[in-house]
Amino acid sequence: MKKSIVTLTIASMALVFSGAAISGVKSLRGGEDIEAMAKKPIKAKPMVVEGGIERNYKIQPPLIPHKIDKEKINLKINTCLKCHSEKTYKKKKAPKIGDSHYIDRNGKVLKTVSRRRYFCNQCHAPQTNASPLVQNVFEGAK
Amino acid sequence: MTSSAKRGTFGVLVIGIVLGVILWGGFNWTLELTNTEQFCISCHEMKDTPYQELQETIHFSNRTGVRATCPDCHVPRQWIYKIVRKIKASNELYHHFIAKDVDTPEKFEAKRFELAKHVWRTMKETDSRECRNCHKFDSMDFDRQESRSADAHEEAIDKNLTCIDCHKGISHQLPEEYDPEKDLPGESIYYK
Numbered sequence: 001m002k003k004s005i006v007t008l009t010i011a012s013m014a015l016v017f018s019g020a021a022i023s024g025v026k027s028l029r030g031g032e033d034i035e036a037m038a039k040k041p042i043k044a045k046p047m048v049v050e051g052g053i054e055r056n057y058k059i060q061p062p063l064i065p066h067k068i069d070k071e072k073i074n075l076k077i078n079t080c081l082k083c084h085s086e087k088t089y090k091k092k093k094a095p096k097i098g099d100s101h102y103i104d105r106n107g108k109v110l111k112t113v114s115r116r117r118y119f120c121n122q123c124h125a126p127q128t129n130a131s132p133l134v135q136n137v138f139e140g141a142k
Numbered sequence: 143m144t145s146s147a148k149r150g151t152f153g154v155l156v157i158g159i160v161l162g163v164i165l166w167g168g169f170n171w172t173l174e175l176t177n178t179e180q181f182c183i184s185c186h187e188m189k190d191t192p193y194q195e196l197q198e199t200i201h202f203s204n205r206t207g208v209r210a211t212c213p214d215c216h217v218p219r220q221w222i223y224k225i226v227r228k229i230k231a232s233n234e235l236y237h238h239f240i241a242k243d244v245d246t247p248e249k250f251e252a253k254r255f256e257l258a259k260h261v262w263r264t265m266k267e268t269d270s271r272e273c274r275n276c277h278k279f280d281s282m283d284f285d286r287q288e289s290r291s292a293d294a295h296e297e298a299i300d301k302n303l304t305c306i307d308c309h310k311g312i313s314h315q316l317p318e319e320y321d322p323e324k325d326l327p328g329e330s331i332y333y334k
Contacts, residue, residue, distance in 0.1 A: 050289050066288060070200070070312070079311070082322040091326055093293070 044128035052095065053127060056140030061123035062095070068126050073119055080120045081113070173228065179211035185238055188212070191250045195314045215272045215313065216261075223271075255317035259332060262306055266333045270305035277305065303327050 032038075047053070049065035071079045083092035086102075101117040102110050175181060183189040193212075196202050201210040218224050237243055244250045244257075265273070279299055284292035294308065307327040310316060324331045 048288050066290060072311070072316070076318040077311070077316045077320060077322075079316070079322060082325070085323050087323040088326055 042130075044130050046126045047129055049127075054140070056138075058141060064121075064124050064126040066126065068121065073121065078113075078118060078120070085113070173224075176228070177213045177217055177224075179213070182212040187238060187244050187250065191247055192314050199313050201313050210276070210313075214275070218268075218271060219275055223268075254315075255319040258310075258314075258317050258320070262310060263333050265306040266304060273305040273309075298327070301328060 046067045046069075047065065048067070052065045053063040055062060068080075073080065081097075082088060083094035084097050086096060088094075089096040097113060097117075101113050104110055104114045105116060179193075183193045196212075201215075203209070217227055238245075244253055250257075265271075279295065282295060284295060287295065297303075298307070307330065310325065310332075311320070320332070
C-alpha cells in the first residue's frame with residue numbers, strides 16, 4: 001500500500017514537471033543570458049499638462065500634471081502647500097486641496113490639512129507618457 | 143639729481159612694485175583660498191549638515207554638469223561686497239571656536255530657523271544678487287519653461303519680486319518652523 005502511494009506521488013509529480021517543460025516555461029527575463037547586459041529601460045519624463053489631467057472616474061484623486069521631484073513632503077514640511085493650500089491657492093492660481101482634506105476622522109472641520117491627508121502622493125501621482133504593458137480597453141467615465 | 147639719487151629712486155620704485163605685487167597677490171590668493179568649497183567644509187558644522195543636504199539637490203548634480211559650490215551662492219562676487227562678507231564671517235569663526243553652538247547636528251537643527259532667516263533676509267536685501275550671477279531674467283526663455291514657471295516668473299518681473307521670495311529651501315532643507323502658507327511672495331513674514 002505504502003509503496004504504491006509513493007510511486008503514485010512520484011509519477012504525478014513527474015507528470016506535472018514534464019507538463020510544465022512541454023508548455024515551455026519562460027522566465028520574465030526571456031531567453032537572455034544572465035551575463036548579458038539588461039536593456040536600459042526607456043526614460044520616462046513626467047507629463048506636463050496645462051489645465052490638469054481629466055479624471056477617469058468620479059471621486060478619483062486628481063492626477064498631478066507637473067513635476068514633483070523638487071517638492072518635499074516629510075514630518076517637517078510639505079511644500080505642495082506652497083501653492084495648493086486654502087490660503088495660497090488663489091494667488092498661485094492652483095487647484096485648492098479638497099474640502100474633505102480638512103476633516104479629521106471624527107468629522108471635525110480643521111483649519112489646516114488633516115494629518116491623515118497630509119501625504120499628498122499617497123493618492124495623487126504624477127504621470128508619464130508610458131505605453132501600457134498590456135493593452136486594455138478601459139474607458140473613463142464621461 | 144645726481145646719478146646715485148636717481149638710482150635710489152629707481153630702486154625704491156622697483157622694490158615697491160615687487161612688494162606690492164607680492165603683498166596684494168598674496169592677499170588675493172589667500173582670499174580666494176577661503177572662497178572654495180574645500181575651505182567651507184573643512185569645518186564639520188558645514189560638512190555634516192548643509193553640505194550633505196546640498197548633495198541631493200540640482201545645484202550639486204544635474205544633466206548639464208554645472209555645479210554651484212558654497213561660495214557661488216553665499217559669497218558675493220563683486221570685490222567690495224566680498225570683503226564686507228569676509229569681515230562678517232569673523233562672526234562665524236566666533237561661533238565655531240568660542241561659542242560652539244552649532245557643532246552638532248542637533249544644535250544645528252535647533253538653530254536652523256534662525257540661520258535660514260539670516261540667509262533669506264540677506265538675499266531679499268540684495269535682490270538675490272548671488273542667484274543672479276547665473277540666473278538672469280533677461281536670459282530666461284519663458285517658452286522653454288513649464289507654463290506655471292513662466293507665469294510665475296512673468297509675475298515676479300511685474301511685481302519686482304526676487305528669487306528667494308519663491309525659491310526657499312532649494313539647496314538646504316527648510317526649517318520645521320517654516321510655514322509655506324505664511325510665505326506668499328510679497329507678503330512673507332520671514333524677512334523681519
